[in-house]
Structure formats: C-alpha cells, structure tokens
Amino acid sequence: MLGLGNPELGVLMLALFVVFIMFGFPIAFTLMALGVFFGYWAMGDLIFSLLVQRSYSVMTNDVLISIPLFVFMGYIIERANILDRLFRSLQLAAGPVPASLALATIATCAIFATATGIVGACVTLMGLLAFPAMLRAGYDVKIAAGAVCAGGCLGILIPPSVMLILYGATAGVSVVKLYAGAFFPGIMLAGLYILYTMIMALLNPKLAPRLPLEERNVPIFKIFQALATSFLPLAALIAAALGSIIFGLATPSEAAAMGSLGALLLAAGYGADYSKPWRVVVMTTYGILMAVLVAWQLAPSMPDLLPVVDIPPPPRSFLTAALILTGAIVLVMLPGNSFKFAQLKESVFLTARTTAMVCWLFIGSFTFSAVFAYLGGHEPIEKFVLAMNLSPLGFMILAQIIIFILGWPLEWTEIIVIFMPIFLPLLKLFNIDPLFFGLLVALNIQTSFLSPPVAMAPFYLKGVAPSWVNINDIFRGVMPYMIIVIISMVMLYTFPQIGLWLPSYLYK
Amino acid sequence: MDQLFALIGGPKQLPLYAYLLPIPLLLWAFAAEVQSAVRSSTGASGGERLLYFVDGLSAAFGKTFGWCILILTFTTSYEVFSRYMFGAPTDWAFDASYMLYGTLFMMAGAYALSRNGHVRGDFIYRSWSARRQAGMDLLLYILFFFPGMLAFIYSGYGFAELSRRMNEHSSASPNGPIVWPFKWMITIVGCLMVLQGIVEVIRCIMTLRTGEWPQRLHDVEELDKVMLAEAEQKKQAELSKAEETGLRRGDI
Numbered sequence: 001m002l003g004l005g006n007p008e009l010g011v012l013m014l015a016l017f018v019v020f021i022m023f024g025f026p027i028a029f030t031l032m033a034l035g036v037f038f039g040y041w042a043m044g045d046l047i048f049s050l051l052v053q054r055s056y057s058v059m060t061n062d063v064l065i066s067i068p069l070f071v072f073m074g075y076i077i078e079r080a081n082i083l084d085r086l087f088r089s090l091q092l093a094a095g096p097v098p099a100s101l102a103l104a105t106i107a108t109c110a111i112f113a114t115a116t117g118i119v120g121a122c123v124t125l126m127g128l129l130a131f132p133a134m135l136r137a138g139y140d141v142k143i144a145a146g147a148v149c150a151g152g153c154l155g156i157l158i159p160p161s162v163m164l165i166l167y168g169a170t171a172g173v174s175v176v177k178l179y180a181g182a183f184f185p186g187i188m189l190a191g192l193y194i195l196y197t198m199i200m201a202l203l204n205p206k207l208a209p210r211l212p213l214e215e216r217n218v219p220i221f222k223i224f225q226a227l228a229t230s231f232l233p234l235a236a237l238i239a240a241a242l243g244s245i246i247f248g249l250a251t252p253s254e255a256a257a258m259g260s261l262g263a264l265l266l267a268a269g270y271g272a273d274y275s276k277p278w279r280v281v282v283m284t285t286y287g288i289l290m291a292v293l294v295a296w297q298l299a300p301s302m303p304d305l306l307p308v309v310d311i312p313p314p315p316r317s318f319l320t321a322a323l324i325l326t327g328a329i330v331l332v333m334l335p336g337n338s339f340k341f342a343q344l345k346e347s348v349f350l351t352a353r354t355t356a357m358v359c360w361l362f363i364g365s366f367t368f369s370a371v372f373a374y375l376g377g378h379e380p381i382e383k384f385v386l387a388m389n390l391s392p393l394g395f396m397i398l399a400q401i402i403i404f405i406l407g408w409p410l411e412w413t414e415i416i417v418i419f420m421p422i423f424l425p426l427l428k429l430f431n432i433d434p435l436f437f438g439l440l441v442a443l444n445i446q447t448s449f450l451s452p453p454v455a456m457a458p459f460y461l462k463g464v465a466p467s468w469v470n471i472n473d474i475f476r477g478v479m480p481y482m483i484i485v486i487i488s489m490v491m492l493y494t495f496p497q498i499g500l501w502l503p504s505y506l507y508k
Numbered sequence: 509m510d511q512l513f514a515l516i517g518g519p520k521q522l523p524l525y526a527y528l529l530p531i532p533l534l535l536w537a538f539a540a541e542v543q544s545a546v547r548s549s550t551g552a553s554g555g556e557r558l559l560y561f562v563d564g565l566s567a568a569f570g571k572t573f574g575w576c577i578l579i580l581t582f583t584t585s586y587e588v589f590s591r592y593m594f595g596a597p598t599d600w601a602f603d604a605s606y607m608l609y610g611t612l613f614m615m616a617g618a619y620a621l622s623r624n625g626h627v628r629g630d631f632i633y634r635s636w637s638a639r640r641q642a643g644m645d646l647l648l649y650i651l652f653f654f655p656g657m658l659a660f661i662y663s664g665y666g667f668a669e670l671s672r673r674m675n676e677h678s679s680a681s682p683n684g685p686i687v688w689p690f691k692w693m694i695t696i697v698g699c700l701m702v703l704q705g706i707v708e709v710i711r712c713i714m715t716l717r718t719g720e721w722p723q724r725l726h727d728v729e730e731l732d733k734v735m736l737a738e739a740e741q742k743k744q745a746e747l748s749k750a751e752e753t754g755l756r757r758g759d760i
Contacts, residue, residue, distance in 0.1 A: 024633020024641070025648040026626035033652035036659045048663035055660070055694060056667070059610035062602075068612055069584070072577050078731055120732030128735065250588055253605065257584030264581075316596070319589050323582065346728040352574030353625045356616035361627060409631040463736040467743050 006042055010377020013038045014422070017368070027414060028357075031364030039371040047371070054366040058359055062253065063169040068355040069256030070162050073241075073263045074116035075347035080267035080339045082234060083112055083125050089226035091133075095216040099201035099208035101137055102144065103194055105130040106151040110190045111231070113155025115238050115263075117162050119449060123152035123457045127464040140207040141469055142477030143200060149457035149474065150193055150481035153449040156412065157442050158186035160242050160259070165252065166358070166416045167438045170365075171424050175252045179245055180503040181439050188498060189443065189488050196484055233270075237262045246506065261326070264344075268330045271338030279333065286329050293322055361417050369421040378425045385426055392430040399423055399437075400444055400489065407448025411456070415445065439499040440492060446485045450478045534572045541568035545725055555710075556722075562707045563622045563725050569700060570619020576612040580605060599681045606680075607690050614693050618700040621708065623727055642715035649709050657701050664694030 013034055020030050032051075039047030058064065087108045094100040094107070105126060113122040126148045134144035156163040159179035168175035201208040210216070241259035244250040250258065272279050296314050334341055372378070390398065406415050420441070427434055449457045458474040465474075492498050545564020546557070587601035620626055633641060668691035678684030714722050 020648075020652075021629040022632050023644050023648060024628045024630040024636075025645065025652060026621075026628050028626055029653045029656055030648070032660070033656035036656055048659060048666070051659055052663040052667045052694060055664070056691065059614065059690070059694075060606045062606060065580075065605055065609045068577050068609060069581065072581065118731075120730060124732040124735040128739075249592075254584055254588045257581050258588060260577075260581040261585045316590075319586075323586055323589070327582065348574045348577055349571050349728050350730065351577050352570050352612060352616035353620045353623060355577075355613045356570070356620040357625050357627055359613035360617050360620070410629060411627070413627055414629060460732055460736065464739040467746070 006374075007376040007379045009038060009042060010372050010375035011380050013368075013372060013375070014377060017418075021410075021414075027418070028360040028364035031361075031368040031418070035364070035367035035371045038375065039367075042371070042375055050370055050374075051367050054370050055363045058362045058366055061169065061362075062251075063165060063175060064359060064362065066165055066175070066251075066253040066256040067162055067358055068351055069253060069260050070117060070160060070165070071354050072347060072351040073256060073260040074118050075350050076260065076263040076267050076339075076344075077112075077234070078116045078118055078121050079343040079347055080263070080270055082230065082266075082270060083108070084129055085226075085230040086112060086234065087126075087129055089223070089230045092218050092223045092226055093231075095211070095218065095223075097198070098205070098210065099139075099143075099197050100211060100216075101130065101134045101139065102147040102197045102201070102208055105134070105144075105147045106154075106190065106193050106197065109148070109151030110154045110158060111234060111238070113152055114158045114161070115155075115234055117155050117160075119153050119155060120456065120460055122155060123149060123460045124464050126152060127461045131461065131465060134208075135466070137211060138209045141473045143197065143207050144477070145458070145461055145465075145469070145474040146477035146479075146481050147193075147197060148461055149450060149478045150446075150484075151190075152457055153446050154186065154190055154193075157182060157189065157446060159183055160238070160245065160252070160256070161442075162358075163412055163416060163442060163445065164438070166413065167420065167441065169362070170416060170420045171434045171438060173434050173438055176245055176248070177435055177503040177507060178438055179242065179252070180506055181435055181499045182442055183242075183246070183502060185439055185443060185488065185492055185499050188491070189446070189485065192484050192488055193481060196480065233266055237266060246502075248506075264330050265326065267339040267343075268333040268337060272333045282329065282332060286325070289325070290322065293318060358413060358417075361413060365417045365421070368418075372421075378422075381422065382426060382429060386429065390430075392432060395426070395430045396432065396437075396440070396493070399426075400440060403441060403444050404447055404451075407445060408451050410448070412445045412448055415448065416441075433500075435503065436496055436500060440489055443485060443489050443492060447482050450482050450485075534575060537575070538568045538572040541571055548725060559707050559710060559722075560725060562703055566618035566622040566700060566704045567725070567727070570616035573611050573615035574619075576608040580608040580612070583608070600685070602680050603678050603685055610690060611693065614697045615700075617697055618704040621701065621704045623724065637719070638715050638721050639719050642712040642721070646709060646712035646716070649705060649712065653705050654702065657698050657705065661695050661698035661702070664691070664698055668692040668695060 017030065017034055020034070021027060036047055036051060039050060043050075087104060090107050091101060091104040094104045097103060108130070109122055109126055112125075113119065116122065131144055131148050134147075135141065155161065159182050161182070164178040164182055165175050167173065168178050197208075237259060240262065241255045244258070245252050245255045249255075269283055272283070274280055293314060334344075385395070403415060403419070406419060423437075424434060427437055449455065452458075452475055455475070455478070458471065458478055461474055462469065462471045542561070542564045545560050545567065548560070583601055583604050587598050587605075591597040633644070636644075668688055671691045672688040676687050678687050711722055
C-alpha cells in the first residue's frame with residue numbers, strides 16, 4: 001500500500017507520533033491508537049492479539065509492581081510533615097560550615113527527595129521553607145534558588161528511585177544492578193553540588209553570609225537529639241529499603257512494600273500527639289515487643305551473640321499477630337496525629353492516579369514499540385546511524401545531546417518510556433552496556449528539570465517565592481548546577497568504575 | 509464445598525481470597541464516592557449532573573480499588589517476614605501481588621482520565637486558548653481514543669472469554685488461582701474508559717461553545733499544585749491590598 005515497505009511504515013509511524021505528541025493529547029492513547037492503526041495496516045487482525053498480550057504483560061509485570069509501592073511510600077512521607085524538622089536539624093548540624101543553610105538545603109532535598117521521589121513537592125516545600133530562610137539570612141538569590149532547584153531534583157537519581165525502575169522495565173536491565181550502579185553517581189552529584197556551593201561561599205562570603213553566632217552555638221546534645229528524631233529514622237528507612245535490594249535480600253517490590261509499611265509506622269509515630277502519656281507507653285511497648293520478636297527469631301542463627309541454647313523459634317502465628325499489631329498501632333496512633341486518616345486517604349488516591357498514569361503509558365508504549373519492532377522500523381534508523389560512521393564515543397555524545405534536547409520540552413517519564421526503546425537497539429551496534437547507558441541517562445535527565453523553557457523546578461520555585469524574585473535570577477542560579485551535571489556525566493564516562501564498580505563487585 | 513474450592517483453585521488459595529474480606533468496606537466507600545459526586549452537583553442542570561455522575565463513577569472505581577495498595581503493602585510484607593523469619597515462603601503472595609497491582613492501575617485509568625491525570629506533551633498545548641485546546645482534544649478523542657479503546661475492549665473480550673472457557677489457572681505457582689476474572693478486567697476497564705471518554709468529549713464541546721473549560725469535581729491534588737495555587741492566591745491578595753493602599757503594581 002502506498003508503495004511503502006514495512007520499515008518505512010515504521011519510520012512513518014514514529015514521525016507521526018513525534019508530530020502528534022506536540023498536539024498535547026494524552027500520550028498513552030496516542031501511542032496505543034498509532035500502534036493499533038499501523039499494526040492493523042501491516043498485520044491485520046493479529047494486532048488485536050498483540051494489543052491484548054502487551055497490555056496483559058504490563059498488568060502482570062513483576063518489575064512494575066514496585067512503582068505503586070514506592071510512590072505510596074513517597075506520598076506518605078511527603079504528607080507526614082517530616083520535612084521542616086529534617087531541615088532544621090540538618091541546619092543545626094551544619095552550623096559552623098560556610099553556606100550552612102545552602103548545604104542543609106541540598107542535604108535535606110537529597111534525603112527527602114530520595115525517600116519520596118516526588119520532585120515537584122520537594123521543590124515547592126523547600127521553596128516555602130528553606131528559600132525564605134536563606135533570603136532572610138542575606139544569601140544571594142541566585143545561590144539560594146540554585147540550591148533548592150538542583151537539590152530537589154536529586155530524588156529521581158539517587159536510588160530507590162522510580163525512574164530507574166522505568167528504565168529497567170523498558171530496557172530489560174536488572175533494577176537491582178541499576179540501583180547499585182546509580183548509588184555512587186548520585187552521591188557524587190550531591191557531593192559536587194555541596195562542594196560547589198561551599199567553594200563559592202568561601203570565595204565570596206557575601207553570597208552566603210554566616211549565621212549569627214547565637215544561632216550557631218547550639219549544644220551538641222541538642223543537635224544529636226534533633227538529628228535522632230528526624231534525620232535518623234528517615235535515613236534508616238531509605239538505607240533499609242535500598243540495602244535489602246542491593247544485597248539481594250528482597251526484590252525491589254518487596255523492599256518497596258516494607259518501605260511503605262515503615263513509612264506508615266514512621267508517619268504514625270512522628271505526628272502523634274505525645275502530650276498524652278499513654279501514647280508514649282503504647283509506642284515504647286510496641287518497639288520493645290518487636291525488638292524481642294526479632295531477637296527471638298535471630299537467636300538460633302547467631303549463637304555467638306546470644307548464647308542461649310535450645311530456644312524453639314517463635315511460632316508462626318506470632319508473625320501474623322505482629323503484623324496485625326502493626327496495623328493496629330497505626331490505627332491507634334492516628335487520632336490527634338498530624339498524619340490523619342485523611343492524609344492516608346489522599347496518599348492512596350494519589351498513588352492510584354500516578355500509577356494509572358505511568359502504567360497506561362506503558363500499555364501504550366509496549367503496544368507501539370511491539371508494532372514498531374514488527375515493522376522493522378529500527379532498520380532504517382540503524383542504517384542511518386551506521387552511515388554516519390560514528391565512533392562509540394561519538395554515538396554516546398550524540399545520544400546524550402539528543403536526550404538533553406528532548407529534556408527541554410518533555411518530562412522524564414516520556415523520555416524514558418517512549419524514546420529509550422528507539423535508542424536501545426543501537427547500543428548493541430556500538431557495544432555499549434545498557435546499564436552504563438542508563439546511568440548516564442539518569443544523570444542527564446536531571447537537566448530536564450532545570451533547563452528552560454519547560455523547567456519544572458525553577459517555575460515551581462518561582463510560583464512559591466516572594467514576588468520580587470525574578471525568574472531570570474532563578475535560571476541564572478540554576479545554570480552552574482546544570483554545568484555540574486554535565487561535568488559529572490563526563491566524569492562518569494571517563495571513569496566508568498564510579499558507577500560500575502558496585503554492581504560488578506556485588507554481582508560477579 | 510468442593511465445588512467452591514474447585515472454583516477458587518483449592519483450599520490452599522483461601523489466603524489469596526482473604527483480600528476479598530474488606531469488600532463491604534470498599535462497597536461503602538464506592539457508594540459514598542458516587543453519592544458525594546451526585547451531591548456536589550446539585551444546582552447544576554440535568555445534563556451536567558449526568559457528567560458529574562459519570563465522573564463520580566470513574567472516581568469511585570479508581571478510589572475503591574486504590575485501596576489495593578494498602579493490601580499489597582501488607583501481603584507483600586507478610587511474605588517477606590514469612591520467608592525470612594520462618595523459612596516458609598507463601599505460595600499465594602506472588603499471584604496476589606501482580607493481581608492487586610494490575611487491578612489498582614487498570615481501575616484507576618478512568619479516574620485519572622476524569623481528573624486530566626494522563627501525561628500530555630503539553631509544551632505547545634499549554635499556550636493555546638481553551639477553545640483551541642478543546643477543538644484539538646475533541647478531534648483526537650474521536651480519531652485516537654475511541655478506536656484504540658474499542659480495539660482494547662474487543663481484543664480483551666476474546667482473550668478473557670477463551671481463558672474462562674478453559675478455566676485457566678495461574679501458572680506462576682502450583683495450585684494457582686483462576687486468572688480469568690483478572691483478564692476480564694481489560695474489557696470492563698475499556699468500557700469505563702469509553703464512558704469517561706464520552707464525558708470528556710461532551711466537555712470539549714461545551715468548551716467550544718463557552719470558550720472556557722467547565723469546572724471539574726474537587727479532588728485531592730498533588731502537593732505542589734496545592735501550594736502553587738495557595739501562593740498565587742496570597743500574591744493576589746497582597747497585590748489587591750497594595751493597590752488599595754495606593755501603591756501601584758509597578759513597584760512590586
């Protein structure tokens with residue numbers, strides 16, 4: 001028909017999609033419809049079986065299960081009112097260091113965004129909390145805006161992040177390896193942000209004046225107390241979820257479920273109204289009971305630590321009882337709590353909506369890419385790329401530049417779910433490890449939040465900032481952090497071991 | 509009793525069906541959601557009330573099955589504890605997990621659509637007038653959405669019906685549960701989506717007439733949207749206050 005061979009049809013389908021994406025129709029349905037039309041054209045009734053098979057494979061996908069669970073954990077923590085305590089404690093801890101407020105901002109963002117994975121919430125919350133605090137302390141608008149925006153976006157890079165799950169599901173790379181691989185690059189990027197801010201403050205103290213002495217001289221005991229009640233539980237939650245994934249104790253979805261359970265407990269324990277003593281008693285008793293149960297369970301496996309012989313393991317019904325008790329504790333602590341049933345409901349509903357958005361996008365994209373592959377649309381693209389006679393390095397740079405540019409108008413979900421399947425078959429031609437490519441993409445996508453014209457983070461900050469703050473100042477403040485992202489990409493490319501050492505060490 | 513067990517896949521599957529227990533609660537939540545949609549539409553014309561009713565129906569499905577996430581959290585945690593602390597992995601947790609996850613996101617599809625929650629590439633779309641947006645949406649709903657969804661319903665029906673005739677059981681675990689109710693969901697959700705799609709098309713036509721997007725039902729929003737709206741309001745209030753006291757907009 002029309003004298004087109006199948007591969008040309010594939011390219012036509014892709015081109016049409018790029019055109020239609022600009023018309024602003026929900027992308028999931030555009031993808032699905034184009035897949036159905038072109039599939040029907042090329043293979044007739046077979047497309048219907050293909051459509052339903054691909055949809056069913058999304059419904060039973062064991063990688064994507066972790067998405068709603070991580071999203072749920074994120075919404076609970078977001079609504080648990082943890083952020084301001086976390087910021088204040090880190091601010092106290094960073095007291096005497098230059099640019100302490102900016103450092104505390106970046107660190108708070110990194111931890112909070114890592115736990116929630118929601119960039120918009122992190123930037124707006126910090127824009128209301130940390131940004132005015134920095135301006136009041138006499139910080140330069142640019143450096144304050146840069147710290148909030150750049151820090152707020154770290155959450156989708158530092159594992160456990162939803163973006164890496166999406167990449168894993170699209171590219172068929174193990175999410176566990178991606179998490180292990182992204183750990184050090186994520187830490188490195190956060191470290192570079194902090195380093196840059198500190199150096200700027202040292203070079204020009206006017207940019208970030210030190211806090212007055214009376215605000216810095218806080219007794220160490222108080223700092224520890226503040227850290228122990230805000231930073232430690234959250235860090236422990238992230239470390240437990242991430243650690244159990246990386247060390248192979250639990251699959252990502254299991255770790256995410258445990259993380260959600262932990263977040264529920266954290267939220268219930270955090271916001272509780274401890275002015276009534278019985279609540280303190282309940283929480284303490286619960287903690288002791290759980291600790292005893294865990295110790296009892298572990299006793300036979302660690303004879304050195306707990307030299308008590310011949311204890312039978314706790315009966316199975318205890319486990320059920322413990323889980324029921326956990327649920328009951330959450331319920332008991334909810335009244336008078338700042339995390340109420342209403343917040344739980346909101347988290348559940350928002351989780352349903354966000355999951356629906358992501359997974360329907362996957363239904364569309366799986367159908368589209370299956371038809372694209374059937375048509376052989378990759379062939380002309382491969383031929384075209386091979387004809388350019390690129391070296392692997394040249395290809396890598398080209399691919400990253402394309403993703404960087406795609407990041408201007410599009411958001412990361414679209415880039416990962418829709419455009420990655422086009423790049424992935426090309427990686428084989430150049431012998432590039434999809435894991436390594438994924439890490440570079442994850443770094444690269446950081447810029448999609450920061451680069452104009454559709455820069456989510458600066459516009460969100462502008463939305464909540466005092467009205468005299470100029471959007472251009474925010475953009476100018478963000479620019480150095482974007483350059484840092486590019487520097488860290490170059491570093492990762494030059495020293496791939498930053499990303500690849502941990503996965504290769506753990507999973508030989 | 510034996511017949512009942514045959515239907516659900518044996519007595520070992522009972523724990524899997526334990527998640528049917530909260531059904532009365534969920535039914536109540538479902539009814540409450542539809543009712544609130546109907547109540548909040550009082551005063552609107554008959555046609556608009558029908559739109560709100562469909563919105564409420566989609567939201568009720570999405571929100572009710574949204575509670576699957578809580579059940580998923582608890583069952584998966586139970587599986588982990590059971591495996592590590594008792595060395596006794598359950599044989600139902602895997603089937604339960606993907607079924608809960610699949611139900612969750614499929615049932616929320618129409619809900620997300622009714623709240624304009626499906627991601628759009630809207631960098632150009634955003635700058636258009638409401639009329640132009642509605643016109644483009646209308647065209648693409650008819651051109652893309654309905655054909656795609658009808659194909660979804662049609663293909664899902666054959667798929668699920670075949671599975672039901674064979675009384676297909678899950679192959680992920682020995683003694684697996686039946687899967688055809690899960691497969692039937694494709695068709696059911698497809699119908700819900702079409703229903704919601706018709707409502708969205710009517711909204712587009714209304715916008716084409718009035719030049720303004722009609723009001724949607726109030727619902728929980730992302731934190732950043734809430735805060736941006738609040739900040740916007742605050743700035744407006746400050747601005748009008750400043751104007752009242754004689755300051756002009758230029759200095760702010």
